[in-house]
Amino acid sequence: MEMIAPAAQELIPNNAAATGDDALLEISLGPHHPSTHGVFRMDVVLDGERVVKLKPVFGYLHRNHEKIAEGASYLASMPYTDRLDYIGSLTNNWAYALAVEKLAGIQIPERAEYIRVITAELTRLQNHASTIGFLTQEMGASGSPLMYSFREREKILDLFESLTGSRMMCNYMRFGGCRVDLPAGWLDQTRKVVADFPGFLDEFERLLEGNEILLARTQGVGVLSRELAIQAGVTGPILRASGVNYDIRKVDRYGIYDRFDFRVPLGEHGDVYDRYMVRMLEMRESLKILEQALRDIPSGPIMDTKTKIRGFRPKAGEAYGRIESPKGELGFFLISDGSPNPYRYRVRPPSLINLTVLEDMCLGSNVSDTIVIFGTIDIVLGEVDR
Amino acid sequence: MDLELKEALSRQGIFTTTLEELYNWGRRSSVWPLTFGLACCAIEMIATSMARYDLARFGAEVFRPSPRQADLMIVAGTVTKKMAPQVVRLYNQMPEPKYVIAMGACAISGGPFKQGYNVLKGIDRYIPVDVHIPGCPPRPEALMDAFITLQKKIDAQSLTGADRPRHLNAEEPSEFIVPQYGAHDLEPPKNVKLWNIITKNIPNGPGTASDNEPRKD
Numbered sequence: 001m002e003m004i005a006p007a008a009q010e011l012i013p014n015n016a017a018a019t020g021d022d023a024l025l026e027i028s029l030g031p032h033h034p035s036t037h038g039v040f041r042m043d044v045v046l047d048g049e050r051v052v053k054l055k056p057v058f059g060y061l062h063r064n065h066e067k068i069a070e071g072a073s074y075l076a077s078m079p080y081t082d083r084l085d086y087i088g089s090l091t092n093n094w095a096y097a098l099a100v101e102k103l104a105g106i107q108i109p110e111r112a113e114y115i116r117v118i119t120a121e122l123t124r125l126q127n128h129a130s131t132i133g134f135l136t137q138e139m140g141a142s143g144s145p146l147m148y149s150f151r152e153r154e155k156i157l158d159l160f161e162s163l164t165g166s167r168m169m170c171n172y173m174r175f176g177g178c179r180v181d182l183p184a185g186w187l188d189q190t191r192k193v194v195a196d197f198p199g200f201l202d203e204f205e206r207l208l209e210g211n212e213i214l215l216a217r218t219q220g221v222g223v224l225s226r227e228l229a230i231q232a233g234v235t236g237p238i239l240r241a242s243g244v245n246y247d248i249r250k251v252d253r254y255g256i257y258d259r260f261d262f263r264v265p266l267g268e269h270g271d272v273y274d275r276y277m278v279r280m281l282e283m284r285e286s287l288k289i290l291e292q293a294l295r296d297i298p299s300g301p302i303m304d305t306k307t308k309i310r311g312f313r314p315k316a317g318e319a320y321g322r323i324e325s326p327k328g329e330l331g332f333f334l335i336s337d338g339s340p341n342p343y344r345y346r347v348r349p350p351s352l353i354n355l356t357v358l359e360d361m362c363l364g365s366n367v368s369d370t371i372v373i374f375g376t377i378d379i380v381l382g383e384v385d386r
Numbered sequence: 387m388d389l390e391l392k393e394a395l396s397r398q399g400i401f402t403t404t405l406e407e408l409y410n411w412g413r414r415s416s417v418w419p420l421t422f423g424l425a426c427c428a429i430e431m432i433a434t435s436m437a438r439y440d441l442a443r444f445g446a447e448v449f450r451p452s453p454r455q456a457d458l459m460i461v462a463g464t465v466t467k468k469m470a471p472q473v474v475r476l477y478n479q480m481p482e483p484k485y486v487i488a489m490g491a492c493a494i495s496g497g498p499f500k501q502g503y504n505v506l507k508g509i510d511r512y513i514p515v516d517v518h519i520p521g522c523p524p525r526p527e528a529l530m531d532a533f534i535t536l537q538k539k540i541d542a543q544s545l546t547g548a549d550r551p552r553h554l555n556a557e558e559p560s561e562f563i564v565p566q567y568g569a570h571d572l573e574p575p576k577n578v579k580l581w582n583i584i585t586k587n588i589p590n591g592p593g594t595a596s597d598n599e600p601r602k603d
Contacts, residue, residue, distance in 0.1 A: 039472075061466060063425075087429065
């Protein structure tokens with residue numbers, strides 16, 4: 001049985017006799033694959049059902065985001081940031097606005113800070129809800145759980161639409177504040193969605209948590225050790241599932257996050273189940289933040305009056321702005337040379353950096369588990385390839 | 387057939403139709419799309435198939451992961467030059483009759499990323515597109531409208547005659563050129579035969595003779 005491809009020979013350093021039943025099989029998962037969350041490819045070498053080598057292949061969605069931004073004005077890059085992590089455009093907006101505000105030394109009004117927190121936490125809710133929906137889909141529960149997730153997601157998208165005019169590509173934040181003020185009745189609508197959301201979480205937990213298949217497919221699968229997670233620069237829910245207490249909302253306290261009372265859920269084992277549970281618990285904490293922000297939001301201006309958005313030319317210098325996006329540390333690094341467009345524009349995408357530990361988590365597991373492990377990293381290819 | 391006679395017969399419980407209508411009705415009522423997402427638009431495509439918008443009402447809820455079982459490709463998102471050969475290959479693998487919806491600005495023309503060096507300026511350079519829907523991303527309602535437009539298009543197809551669809555014409559190609567990376571760009575830069583049909587009415591446009599010459603590098 002001559003199954004091994006020449007390329008696979010090179011991939012495996014100590015390849016034993018590649019004949020007979022020991023033959024290794026190299027397969028390519030993707031770029032067209034139902035569970036790869038877009039156009040991502042894994043070159044997997046299999047020994048029977050077990051993965052012995054995994055090579056991620058990126059670049060199928062490289063849309064030249066950074067290069068386009070270096071030729072465009074600071075304002076013109078804002079709509080492009082929507083399309084990085086296209087599930088949560090508002091957190092991308094915030095990270096970019098934060099970097100520009102650091103670069104130019106802009107202070108933003110109180111009300112705008114509250115609006116940013118509210119929209120970012122709503123984004124986190126809908127991102128985690130759909131991630132868990134997709135995760136259950138990858139475990140074979142085709143359709144139904146994802147429909148529950150998308151039912152809740154649509155409610156939040158309605159809020160985004162009435163605020164920003166778009167369901168997904170919100171393009172809402174500006175350096176110096178936000179684009180438009182909240183429409184009449186928006187806060188009440190949001191309060192209602194926030195009040196109803198725990199019902200969805202309870203329902204979801206009731207359906208999933210005791211489920212034998214879910215437990216068997218997730219517990220002890222794809223373990224990421226605490227040490228490796230720190231060394232690889234992994235951030236976000238995956239890092240916290242491995243037991244590292246690192247949440248940029250707590251570390252940097254950017255915006256007004258020091259005013260809110262919330263906890264950071266941590267995992268113990270760093271397996272798929274912990275990553276799932278950390279996301280479920282994070283949604284509850286986000287709801288806490290939302291309740292406090294909706295209670296305390298003041299009235300007032302939403303834009304810093306001194307900032308001139310059109311013809312914006314920050315003085316020469318550099319700045320790095322980072323936030324805790326639903327996927328991890330999302331940062332923008334900007335170098336200005338005093339001209340209307342940035343000299344260097346660099347995105348620190350959480351998805352790409354979290355993806356670097358994929359092989360370490362997958363080695364020795366089955367092909368079907370590889371898909372589930374990959375799903376819990378929660379990547380968006382727009383952000384990985386940019 | 388005489389419409390009055392047809393109505394009179396239907397009042398008696400006898401329904402008459404033509405083979406063509408029956409054939410088109412069957413095909414347009416069970417369009418199976420390919421599970422194929424490229425970028426942001428794919429999320430809206432998923433949202434369309436979920437409970438709120440419920441694409442199943444149009445008979446198109448069965449998303450198939452294999453191109454061999456699908457008859458509609460929704461190009462949902464930015465096609466990069468690295469991905470374009472795979473998109474065309476998937477299209478070639480689908481059985482006839484097959485249809486394509488170009489969903490969103492990127493699939494139509496490159497959209498906001500058109501100036502990027504790695505972005506294909508529209509998938510209709512390589513494969514024939516039946517319905518274009520603008521938007522970035524198009525709303526689920528827009529995708530449903532594209533479905534209805536496609537269904538109308540299928541309804542109007544005739545089985546015989548000069549204007550019969552491609553899959554009933556043995557001389558028409560069912561496979562299209564798969565582009566490959568050349569020295570500088572994708573080779574060929576477009577499927578000239580296909581591109582000329584789209585642009586033949588534009589004077590001095592991209593389909594004219596000078597545009598079809600290969601790049602001199």
